[in-house]
Amino acid sequence: MTGDRPPGPDAPSYYGRPVLKTPVWEWKIAAYLFTGGLAAGTAVVAAGADLVRAPRLRRGCWLGSFAALLASVGLLVGDLGRPERFHHMLRVAKPTSPMSVGTWILTAFGPGVGAAAVSELVPARWRSSWxxxxxxxxxxxxxxxxxxxxxxxxxxxxxxxxxxxxxxxHEVREELPFLFAGSAAASGGGFGMLTAPPAEARPARVFAAAGAGGELLASRLMERRMGLIREVYEHGTVARRRRASEVLTAAGLAGTVLLAGRSRAGAAASGIALLTGSALQRFGVFEAGVESTRDPRYTVVPQRERLDAARRGSAVGDDVGRPAR
Amino acid sequence: MTATDRTPPPPVDLARRNGYFDPPPRMGFFTDTSVCIGCKACEVACKEWNHVPEDGLDLLGMSMDNTGMLGANSWRHVAFVEQRRPGTAGPEEQTLAVEARLRAAPRGGSELGTTPLPTAPGGAVADLGMPTVGRPGDGTGAETRTDFRWLMESDVCKHCTEAGCLDVCPTGALFRTEFGTVVVQQDICNGCGYCVSGCPYGVIDRRPHDGRAQKCTLCYDRLKGGLTPACAKACPTESIQFGPLDELRERADRRLAELHGQGVAEAELYGRDPDDGVGGHGSLFLLLDVPEVYGLPPAPVVPTRSAPQIWRRVGAAAAAFALAGIGAFASAAFGDHP
Known part of the structure; x- marks a missing residue:
């Protein structure tokens, strides 16, 4: 992750030392971004399959959702500095903290997925018991x-x-929710295509295609609107991961539309492409953030530009330091 | 950063807003870097009083600074800048030599103040190209003067009015004290690390092996006992001043006017303006160059201010996600194929 430094505007710094701390979050959080999205995407497919009576799609996706959820919890707890205190997350409900909001969303989400998955695991000979x-x-x-x-x-x-x-x-906050929503839908739909026969998996294909299309679109929009931070996204490992994600997602989308309805193998290959594309996208975005904290320019240059613009704009210097938005 | 020529807004009674009845006045620091001599007594006093462990013994090559940055194990950090002209940090060759080592470090050098940097590759000794000028003040006449100057600044947690670390903390471990300061409750913190990325100043960090987030408490225990924080107590030049924030702001304004009067035009206040991106600091600074030269962000904005915008977009994306799901199954239910 050391990478060579991309070219760009220079700014005064303290011996080139970063201004910010790099995130202490490890790969586990990047992996959770994927497994959490997968758990959500498969839950939607499973519940839908339940409603339209597609039992194999339902079964595969509830089990997949539960497995992804268990992995998510393991990854999240494992990343804590004090894992044995994970339940301190449940002390408060704090709207200013997205992590607290997320904790409560997951708390609401988890039990139903668990119950549905356990119910899928009941052996056939007991299924008619009360x-x-x-x-x-x-x-x-x-x-x-x-x-x-x-x-x-x-x-x-x-x-x-x-x-x-x-x-x-922070700089990609407008597009990131759509990127992640698309990525989650693509992975959820892709997982459904992987586990259910094509005849049952049509809704999964529609969901996956909508997700993949959304992800590709959001990714392009995000890149178009980026300022200085573009350097990070278009450089090194981050760029390679996101390019690979785009290729796999596009291929998975094409496969979903053209092949997955007719051939089981085609559906599986498209599903795997979508899942891999979604995971690579998450790791790419995660690492872009980490990388952006390692160089003080990404922090200092936009702030200095905003400050200078505010100073030019106001003669008395009243608004100096005010945020642009 | 300063706006001394306007009516100050009514002081925000932070503690009262946070549920304290009849709180003491908001307390803070005013760090006047123009009288800092770089003795690091503040760093030592802080470590001793707060039992802050070692952050790595190292020679960084950042002038006399071998701490490098604030972190979990450095709650005061004295920055040293060797300048040939304002707006530059250190002789170029020195920065270049240090920067390579920072870039090779796992966290890009931001681990400083918490853990040491790895040893330089191959154990090579970098030539720092130390300036050949004598010590400032060695000579007596005006003819001995050069354009070289040394800046020293004792950095500390800013105890922001709108604290990014506090806002994102999901356990309530970070809280606002009755003195308006921001403190981590060590028996609550579970080391999720969100505060580390929530702080726009790179102050708070997670302590390895301990696993919890650590930063300056503005000596909460000493304040409770009516004492001055350890760093301010130890400062021999009163570069670090402690007191009620209102009083410190007035003092900072007076000192700035005094320095401007003496022709030190580059002097500026940092964190003085209650209208800035973090609602003003609880710890103010008087700097002799732009903030970035000291490794400080010039105009940070607390990320919490973007929360309404972010959640609106999240809501729209969630709605799109839900619609895609509903649409996928509605098309299956009403379509020709099962």
């Missing part, structure tokens, strides 16, 4: 409720990253 039927009914209601919170799970992570001083995340 406890299994009761569980099934409960799981259905709770699973639908979880799917209703899934849009929050899929998108709050954009607020989590954007509401920081990290230039690579």
């Amino acid at each position: 406890p299994a039927r009761l569980l099934r009914g409960l799981a259905r209601a709770l699973g639908l409720a979880s799917a209703a919170t899934a849009p929050g799970v899929a998108t709050y992570t954009a607020a989590l990253l954007s509401q920081t001083a990290v230039p690579g995340w």
Whole structure:
């Protein structure tokens, strides 16, 4: 991640030392961005499959959602400095903290996914017993409720990253929620295509295609509107990951539209391409933020420009230091 | 950064707004860098009083600064800048030599103040090209003067009126004290690390092996006992002044006017303006160059101010996500194919 320094405007600094601390979050948070999105995307597909009676799509996606959720919880707790204190997140509900908001969204989302997945795991010979039927009914209601919170799970992570001083995340705050929503839908739909036969997976294909299209569009818009931070996104590992993500997502989209309805293999290949594309996108954005804190220019140059513009704009210097927005 | 020629807004009673009845006045620091001699007594006194562990013994090549940055294990940091002309930080060759080592570090050098940098690759000794001028003040006549100057600044947590770290803390570990300062409750913090990225000044960091976020408490325990914070107490030149914030702001304005009167036109106040991007600091600074020369952000804005904009976009994206899901299944339910 050291990378050579991209060319660009120079700014005075303290021996070239960063102004900000690089995030202490590790790869686990980048991986969570993916697994959290996947859990949300598959929950929507599973709940929908339940409603339109597509049992194999439903089963695969509830199990996938639960596995992604368990992975998410493990990754989130594992990244804490004091993992044994993870439950301190539940002391308060704090609207100013996207992490607190996310904690409560996940708390609302989790139990229904768990109940639905457990109900899918009941062996066939017990399914007609009354406890299994009761569980099934409960799981259905709770699973639908979880799917209703899934849009929050899929998108709050954009607020989590954007509401920081990290230039690579803060500067793309307008487009990031759409990028993450698209990425989550593409991965959820892709997972459905991977696990269910093409005859049942049509809604998963529509969802995946909409997600992939949204992700590609949001990514392009984001790149077009970037200021100085473009250097980080168009340089080194970050650029390679995001380019690979774009190619895989576009290929997955084409495969979803052209192949996935007819061939199981085509559906699986498209699903894997979409899942990989979604994961690479998350790692790319995560690393762009980390990279942007390593060079003081990304912090200092935009602030200095804003400050100078404010000083020029107001003779008495009243508004100096005021935010541009 | 300063606006001394206008009516000051009514002081924000921060503590009262945070639920304290009859709180003491908001307390803070005024760090006047024009009288700092770079003795680092503040760094030492802070470490001793607060039991702040070692941050790595190293020779960084940043002039006399071998701490490098504020961090989990450095709650005061004395910056040293060797200048040939204002607006530059150190002789160029020195910056170049240091910068390579910073870039090779895992966290780009921002681990300074918390952990040491890795040893230079190959153990090579960098030639820092130390200036060949004598010590400032060695000679007596005007003819001995050069354009070289040394800036020293004791940096500390800004105890912002709108604190990014506090806003994003999901456990409530970071809180506003009755003195208007921002403190981490060590029995609550679970080390999620959000505050580290929420701070626009790069002050707070997570302490390795301990796992919790650490920063200046403005000596909360000493304030409770009616004492002056350790750093201000130890400062031999009163470069670090402690007191009620209202009083410090007046003092800072007077000092700035005095220096401007003496022809030190480059002097400016940092964090004085309650209308700036963080609602003003609880700890003010008088600087002799632009903030970025000291490693400070020139006009930071607390990320919380973007929250309404961010959540509007998140809401729209969530709605689009939900519509895509509903649409996908509605087309299946009403379409020709199952």
